[in-house]
Amino acid sequence: MDFSLPPGVEEYRQQIRRLVAANVTPDEIDRQHRTGTFSCRPLYRALAEQGLIERAVPGLGVGDPIELWVLFNELEKAGAPYDALAIAVMIAGVVSHVGTAAQKARILPSITSGEALVCMGYSEPDHGSDLASIVTRAVRDGDEWVINGAKMWTTMAHEATWLILLTRTDPDVPRHKGLTMFILPMDTPGITVEPVHTMGTERTNATFYDDVRVGDDAVLGELNGGWRVMGVALSFERGVMGGTNPGVPLLRHVRAWAAEAGRLGDPILRERMARVAIDNEVAKLLTQRSAWIAATGGLPGLEGSMTKLFATEAYQRASRWFQQAAGAEGLLRFHEPGSAADGWIEYDARHSPVTTIYGGTSEINRNNIAERHLGLPKARR
Amino acid sequence: MSVDLGLSDEQQALQDAFTSFFANEAGPSVARDAEPLGFDPSLWARLRAIEAPGMGAPAGAGGGGAGLADLAVVAEALGRSIAPVPLLEHVVASRCFPARDVVAGEAVATVSLRPAAGDGTWRLVPAGAVADVVIGLDDGELVAVRGEPPGAGPRNHAAAPLADRSARLGERTAIGTGADFERVLDEWRVATAGALVGIGAAALEMALGYVMARTQFGVPIGSFQAVQHGLADLPVLIDGARLLVQKAAWAGDREGPGVCDVDDDEVTDFPALASMAFVFAADAAAHATDRSLHYHGGYGFSAEYDIQLLYRRARGWALVLDDPSRECLRLADLLFGSAGGR
Numbered sequence: 001m002d003f004s005l006p007p008g009v010e011e012y013r014q015q016i017r018r019l020v021a022a023n024v025t026p027d028e029i030d031r032q033h034r035t036g037t038f039s040c041r042p043l044y045r046a047l048a049e050q051g052l053i054e055r056a057v058p059g060l061g062v063g064d065p066i067e068l069w070v071l072f073n074e075l076e077k078a079g080a081p082y083d084a085l086a087i088a089v090m091i092a093g094v095v096s097h098v099g100t101a102a103q104k105a106r107i108l109p110s111i112t113s114g115e116a117l118v119c120m121g122y123s124e125p126d127h128g129s130d131l132a133s134i135v136t137r138a139v140r141d142g143d144e145w146v147i148n149g150a151k152m153w154t155t156m157a158h159e160a161t162w163l164i165l166l167t168r169t170d171p172d173v174p175r176h177k178g179l180t181m182f183i184l185p186m187d188t189p190g191i192t193v194e195p196v197h198t199m200g201t202e203r204t205n206a207t208f209y210d211d212v213r214v215g216d217d218a219v220l221g222e223l224n225g226g227w228r229v230m231g232v233a234l235s236f237e238r239g240v241m242g243g244t245n246p247g248v249p250l251l252r253h254v255r256a257w258a259a260e261a262g263r264l265g266d267p268i269l270r271e272r273m274a275r276v277a278i279d280n281e282v283a284k285l286l287t288q289r290s291a292w293i294a295a296t297g298g299l300p301g302l303e304g305s306m307t308k309l310f311a312t313e314a315y316q317r318a319s320r321w322f323q324q325a326a327g328a329e330g331l332l333r334f335h336e337p338g339s340a341a342d343g344w345i346e347y348d349a350r351h352s353p354v355t356t357i358y359g360g361t362s363e364i365n366r367n368n369i370a371e372r373h374l375g376l377p378k379a380r381r
Numbered sequence: 382m383s384v385d386l387g388l389s390d391e392q393q394a395l396q397d398a399f400t401s402f403f404a405n406e407a408g409p410s411v412a413r414d415a416e417p418l419g420f421d422p423s424l425w426a427r428l429r430a431i432e433a434p435g436m437g438a439p440a441g442a443g444g445g446g447a448g449l450a451d452l453a454v455v456a457e458a459l460g461r462s463i464a465p466v467p468l469l470e471h472v473v474a475s476r477c478f479p480a481r482d483v484v485a486g487e488a489v490a491t492v493s494l495r496p497a498a499g500d501g502t503w504r505l506v507p508a509g510a511v512a513d514v515v516i517g518l519d520d521g522e523l524v525a526v527r528g529e530p531p532g533a534g535p536r537n538h539a540a541a542p543l544a545d546r547s548a549r550l551g552e553r554t555a556i557g558t559g560a561d562f563e564r565v566l567d568e569w570r571v572a573t574a575g576a577l578v579g580i581g582a583a584a585l586e587m588a589l590g591y592v593m594a595r596t597q598f599g600v601p602i603g604s605f606q607a608v609q610h611g612l613a614d615l616p617v618l619i620d621g622a623r624l625l626v627q628k629a630a631w632a633g634d635r636e637g638p639g640v641c642d643v644d645d646d647e648v649t650d651f652p653a654l655a656s657m658a659f660v661f662a663a664d665a666a667a668h669a670t671d672r673s674l675h676y677h678g679g680y681g682f683s684a685e686y687d688i689q690l691l692y693r694r695a696r697g698w699a700l701v702l703d704d705p706s707r708e709c710l711r712l713a714d715l716l717f718g719s720a721g722g723r
Contacts, residue, residue, distance in 0.1 A: 001385055001386060001387070001388070001389070001393075001450060001631050002383060002384060002385040003628050003631055004383070004384070004388075004450070004648070004649075005383070005384060006383040008382075009383075017652060021664075073646075077645065078647055085651055118463065120468055122399050154387075201659070235664075245646065248645075248646045251643060251644075252643070252644045255643070255644065255717060264717065264718075264720065265720040267720070270709070270713035270717065270720060271706050271709040271713065273708060273713060273716075273717060274709040274710070274712040274713040274716060275660075275709055275711070277643050277648075277657070277716055278407045278625075278657045278660055278661050278712070280643070280646055281625060281646070281648055281654075281657055282621035282622075282624070282625055282630075282661060283621075285621065285624040285625060285628060285648055286617070286620065286621055286624065288384065288386070289386055289620075289624060292385070292386045292387075294382050294604050295384070296387070303620075306616060306617040306620065307617070308619060309613075309614075309616045309617060310618070363610070365613075366609065366610040366613035366614070367606075367609070367610075367613075369613040369617070370532075370606075370609035370610065370613045371609075371614060373613075373616055373620055374589055374609075374612060374613065374616065375589070376589070376592070376603050376604070376612070377601070377603065377604045378604070379483070379604060379605065379606035379609050380600060380605055380606065381606050
């Protein structure tokens with residue numbers, strides 16, 4: 001066994017760290033928290049200039065899952081906004097895997113240059129975890145498709161160049177079999193974006209589709225093969241593209257606050273900090289395991305479910321402990337005089353609840369683990 | 382040098398050998414029969430026959446020269462079967478006191494986890510009831526003391542062969558410093574954490590077997606989502622603990638100091654990882670045995686069912702060191718600097 005990075009990957013890690021340090025400035029972070037738009041164009045462009053986005057795209061780049069993990073682990077640890085980039089890289093991987101030559105030529109350069117972001121139209125107002133039941137329709141009209149419906153949680157829709165959209169093309173077959181994925185420009189007529197503001201500051205969106213007309217060139221993958229395209233996206237994600245180490249920046253902020261506030265000697269706080277450090281290490285190892293499984297030819301889907309379940313619940317525990325430890329000062333927002341960790345503690349307490357919801361709820365992950373890992377029967381509810 | 386989280390071929394062979402050894406030779410009924418003392422001399426004799434007691438001692442002293450990564454593999458197999466033999470304590474002790482009879486397993490050796498009190502007593506030494514040699518700290522010095530094992534000790538939660546021993550009476554050899562003792566304790570932490578991972582894994586398997594066999598309301602209780610979700614939390618804790626044990630063992634086998642940079646989530650320091658592995662594995666085993674006993678219903682609480690044997694050992698094998706909260710404070714010192722400083 002060996003837990004160390006090969007020298008080439010260690011260099012790559014240092015390269016990412018330098019770009020993050022240069023581009024994720026305090027002003028840039030303030031801008032994100034002011035606007036609710038958690039993307040960092042200067043960082044994405046800088047990564048692109050050094051070829052690091054293309055290098056990360058599965059099928060285009062080096063194809064090393066260890067590198068993919070290192071990239072997103074470094075971004076997450078640093079508190080850089082990784083989600084927008086993760087989706088773009090993942091969808092670029094899907095396009096490169098199942099897209100036509102024309103789609104690749106049209107879409108990939110815009111993503112690998114760090115300019116274009118992608119938003120995902122999967123969930124709907126009435127269909128979240130039960131994604132296979134979505135009702136947004138795409139109907140054939142001559143040589144075009146006409147799309148009508150509504151999507152929820154279309155984060156980055158107000159910034160993205162591309163939209164990946166899950167639709168129902170055949171309502172007369174079993175649920176999973178009548179779905180088709182489209183990829184289209186966000187400026188296609190008929191798309192409306194309404195902001196949805198959240199407790200965690202981040203702005204997401206509801207998007208509406210009224211007679212949106214696209215051609216066959218917007219169909220991504222096979223007609224009625226949308227469920228499989230989603231599977232391809234998930235298989236690229238592999239649980240290594242962020243979201244499993246949010247406790248690292250939290251602990252860093254707390255430690256700095258504790259030192260400054262003269263609280264580093266408090267044994268209750270020290271015990272909690274140590275426990276969070278353990279959970280962070282475990283979350284890191286579980287994520288590293290997924291990367292290693294992928295690097296050795298496996299498909300770590302269930303391991304990803306397990307990691308996400310553990311890491312997000314540990315993060316919620318940590319954010320609650322630390323807000324309690326900070327007392328009244330832990331209630332104060334960014335830059336308020338006296339705010340604990342300059343407001344980060346209050347922010348994490350507000351942000352952490354969403355992490356057990358999006359990207360597969362804890363309950364869906366437990367269902368997966370019970371049925372597919374533990375071999376228990378389909379659950380009676 | 383590259384990320385490789387798989388067992389080597391040799392370790393795989395070691396795992397297969399010890400898993401089948403303990404599955405055939407030990408298991409809950411052997412542990413049950415060994416209560417209350419918690420030691421099975423015939424099982425120890427069979428371990429001697431495969432030269433297990435000397436596996437970790439230096440090759441120069443006739444030992445197997447195995448590292449901590451190998452010991453972690455053996456420890457998990459032992460934990461799975463809650464085998465009533467002090468193999469882990471013995472191997473750890475033999476690494477710094479590789480006397481011929483210790484390496485051969487003729488003499489059972491162990492480690493006192495706490496320094497001797499002012500009167501020279503080592504309190505509640507693991508395997509103290511049966512060990513011929515105890516190593517431990519007395520007045521700042523690491524010593525090995527040969528003495529007659531009492532053959533009995535206080536009845537306890539885990540039915541472990543705990544006993545008080547003297548650091549002064551008997552044939553005493555100075556073998557190291559306080560710093561050497563810290564290393565011994567860290568090796569014990571990693572080995573014990575490995576055994577706790579084994580207990581957790583065995584408890585989960587026991588629960589899965591029971592919830593599929595037990596029928597209520599006309600269906601196996603394992604088909605109820607409430608039960609499934611309680612069990613679904615366990616494999617991630619067990620896998621996480623196993624990875625942490627393996628990383629700690631890897632760090633302990635490496636030359637030179639590691640790093641301890643929590644701000645950057647880079648921890649390769651052996652003592653810090655040993656504490657992390659110990660705390661997390663103890664938690665995982667406690668949690669897994671707790672849930673498993675619960676899903677066994679009233680039968681799980683009955684003396685007849687085996688889960689209670691695992692439940693008690695999951696706690697006893699860990700708490701013999703100290704309150705886990707204090708272990709966390711030790712970890713905090715390593716990660717964040719001492720409470721008074723910085």
